[in-house]
Amino acid sequence: MKNGKNPMWEAYQKEIANDNYYFARSCIRQNFFPAAEDLYLKILRNELGKDIYDDARQTTCTGIAYHSGIIPMETTMTVVARQFALMNEAGYENFVCSCVTSFGIYAEMLETWKHFPEKEKETREALKRATGMTFEIPKNMVHASDLVYKFRKEIAAKAKFRLINKQTGEPLKIVDHIGCHYAKIFPEKGIGGAEFPYVLAGLIDDWGGAQVDYPERRHCCGFGFRQYLLKSNRGYSVSNSKKKFDSMKPFRPDLIIANCPGCTFFLDRWQYVISEMEGKTYGENGYGIPVLTYEELAGLLLGYNPWDIGLQVHQVAVEPLLDKLGIENKPEEKYSGINGLDLGKPGMPNTLKCY
């Protein structure tokens, strides 16, 4: 499959700057995968020797509010402009964001300014009036996973583990989930476009795993913004994820990796919810299918301690994956705080098996 689609993938390659980035953080990734972004910075700085700036003054891009319809486009546009102004003040020209919703937002605002120059002018005036700031458009704007993709071979060369089942010697079967706003809005801005996104599949190929090409591979995780945010609408969200799980289950995936922090969260937590609602689990022997972000996967393969990179705050247990990879872990470190303080274990779900 890989060779057959290569020419199409090549049509959707994009420019990714080689170094010197301004890092824009994600609301969801920070809250629900609280070790992920600092791991990402460590990989960029310590493993790859890159310069990436982490600014205390940045804020949310407001994307979740924008796509829920509670704030005007002009507000989001001006917040985006402020983030660019902060990047300029810090002396950077390359913008990298850690959230697929944000990536879609930044891309949309940059495109809007191209098609409607009067909106760029209005935004500049609004930003000036509100904050006194001015901004330059970034030379390069990419998603955080684009850098992991760009340097995937360097990461592979340093990795202590590969995506191979240690017991069988077979490649691990891996589902990639890209997140709608990475390439469905602007296909030319995603590696591989919207049809054959390669940003995560490329990691699977170069890190030794096997891609799972299942029928609902490109279906939305079901975030739906206002659909998830309200408990009364949340059935939409879990239903969409379930459609994906039911479709991937016959392929017996060992792991799901996700691009977008929201998708990672939903694909992890809805497995727990479906197990509680219907008694159904999707992994082997009553466990779920572990769900990792791209930096968590890179961190594991590079040999970071899974409990130092926050894998204990996933609801689906990652131990079945660690065992297959041959990564030893110390159970007593999983639920400990600083200096090894024992914090006790979380409660157990009724159906989904956990450690």
Next chain:
Amino acid sequence: MASLKEELLKDIRFVEGLKSCINCGVCTAICPAARFYEYDPRMIADTVQKGNEAEIEQLLKSDTIWFCGECLSCKTRCPRGNTPGYIIQALRALSIEKGFFTESEQGQKQLAIKRTVGEHILKYGYCVYIDEVNTEMYPEQGPVWDWLKQNRQEVLERLGTSYQKDRSGTLRQIPEESLNDLQRIFDETGATERFEKIETQSALKANELGMNREAYFDYLYNGEKDRNNEKR
């Protein structure tokens, strides 16, 4: 007074979203919302394209425009470059602007989103913040979240975050100056005005339904069941 269609045409998302719909239905075929709700983006594109004022007004007062999940799968697939998801954004904005949103159960729920995500942005500088997320409002977070919340100082320190700290890093305290910038941007670009409109219109609707501020939020956030509990 401008017609509703003229109002929509002032929104660049409407201009970008509706070029020339041929009613093929590809958007509906790909739409996750169409699978799980009584929702058909093709019909929406058709209604706004025809431009019948009464039909557009009916749309603005209906649940229909609130079912879209903004995944924008329709943008990729439309063979004529339309984006029903953008048309929806313009319709939602106009529905709030005209005060029509409280005419539908789904539209009314904008208040609950404003009170959560909207207010969190101005309070914390994040759309979502750990201190506001609990398993009562978000039961899908599961037991691991209760454990994290209960031990958050210890766990978040072990994981190297900047939780509640005045420095760069994960979950840092956003500086006052940045929060002030956000507030001034909201004031300058219409978000504050929209928030006020959502609150004012919602207060009228809550009054009409005989609910106080908190009960109305619970009804919108949790759904019909809680409204029935409230009545009992």
